[in-house]
Amino acid sequence: MKLSPLTIPFRVFEMVLGLGSIGIFVIIGATAVLDVDGVLIASLATLVIISVLGVSIGYSIAYYRRFDYELTSDTFDVHSGVFARRDREIPYYRIQNVSISRNIIHRLLGIAEVRVETAGGDTAEVHLRFVSQQESSRLQQEITERKRDEPADTTKEPGTTEVVEHGDTLFVISPSELALLGVVSFDMRLVAFVIALAIFLDPGTMADLLVAVPMIVMAPAAIIAIYIIGAAVSGIVAVTNYWDFRLVRLSDELRFDRGLLRQFSGSIPLKKVQSMTITENVLARQFGYARLLIETASFAPGEASGSQTAIPIATRERVTNLAQSIEAFDHPTFTRPPRRARRRYFFRYIGLAFILTGVMYGVDSSGLFDLEWYWTLGLLVLTPIAAHLKWVNLGYTVQDDYVITMAGFWSRRLTIVPYHRMQTVFTRQNIFQRRRHLATVRIDTAGSRSLRGQDAVALDIDADDATSLMELVHDRMQQQIEVTEPQFTWLNELDTST
């Protein structure tokens, strides 16, 4: 099958925009330095635009002509490449998800971008740019159905499945939930971006502000301003991302659709769930709301971390119920770390407050800025509260089939890991932990490498319990795979018998 013919004009448009702007910048830069006359610039610019257009059209046509994909009885085949040719065959049962993404221009043209993912890797294994909107839905549907069939079942003729599966709708975001999502979403990365933008656009005012206003006024004012700007931007981003979010359960996968400006549709294979995370940030917690993330072993397109959002926001009860329908864990009763862990955090925060004060003092005495450095000592008052809040939100529990950990005050995360998904388990103990006979257990599952650790972590538990927990997770994993996989055989025995 071919891509949509509209691919050609769209790719030309993209390439002209990209290459053309670089070319124009080079010309403008060169004229500023070399001091040449206007006629030459105009003719050069025309030449650049024409050649860029020519190359783009030629390449896009070649790309379109060379690109071919096919749904065979047991594999999805893609033949591509203008200069270097590549033929790729992916068995259906290895496909983890098929996602569709459409921005505003795609929607005007009626085309869509399709990505096909298998386990591992940090890019999509197949990237179709672009197919028509109907074709994208057909591919998603078709691959889901073929994936479900036994790999041996080739009796089914391709294209005979006319019935479109609708499934059960599990969740549709309501306007009030969307509004609440906007209110509680707060992304520190966006805040950093806003600050960087402000400094870039108007460095003078920023520097003036820093020296003109006394710090006792400046610091709280800055925190409030940063919060308001950050919250507003994060809120807008969250609302546009999760606009019209709906989650549907097909027989063995969850399908979600979301997005206002960029529409996105993806799936979560339920048989491949590695772990689930219920997160409640400090604001959402006050309202009793939570988010459900599901980690599969594939790269999650359109997400910052390796997990996919199954429910962006809903009441904690509803989120827990849905999570329990996917993995049947019991309502957890957590074991908190011993009280000496809280003491450790208390001393840690005192240390941090002193280090911060030292840095402020250093900056002040260097004469570059005039800081009232001693105000940071006021943070010492907050250390017992901070230590308690950190400690009170920690916990872990072992159930028959799951290990569940909880951590985080600003964003509290409950991570649910089925034992049989564990890959390796670590116990770590640094010098401070050793003094208090504490240790941290980390249960690693399969997944794409992400910056934000999504692993289940039991932080600062008793060191002996840590070793026991490590061994217990491993033992139960062994038991579970032996129970759930009766075909467990010893190869050497097989070899001798045949």
Add this chain to the structure above:
Amino acid sequence: MSEESATVAVTGETPSDLEDVDISVDPENLQRLNPRVQLIWMVGVLITAVFFGAIATGIAWYLEYPFVQVGLGVGGAMFIIGIPYTIIRYRVWRFAVREDSLYLQRGVFVKVQTVVPYVRIQHVDTTRTPLERLTSLATSVIYTAGSRGADVNIPGLEPDRARALQERLKDLANVSGQDDAV
């Protein structure tokens, strides 16, 4: 606050399930690394010391301090601290090829224990750097599908032992693994 109702918690008690887990490690089974690995690590310490010594020299020269003394001081101090560090590092390094998992314990400042079940091993590499070839040693690198799988490596093995370990792990992974684990 509503969060209390959602998370009933007990403090510091050992969950009953953990109480009957056998965590005794048979010291007979624990293997140590070849002592020559200390030489390799010592070279690493030396390189680090020279590197930071050079940086310190540069900074001292720029600030018009007596740069020779500063450079030698910083580099020398790092090297002297590095010697006991290397020795302790060697002394605490242990691993065991257990019934159904590989067990490792190591670390001077941060003590790390790792359990790698054979079912989860994807493949095992044996690598030898030039320095390792000079000292006739090798490193086994064990890969799992986990996000930090490549963190598991066993340095300071004699080439024969590394190869034997690779073979053994491969066999054990084969008999126990039939699923792709993801």
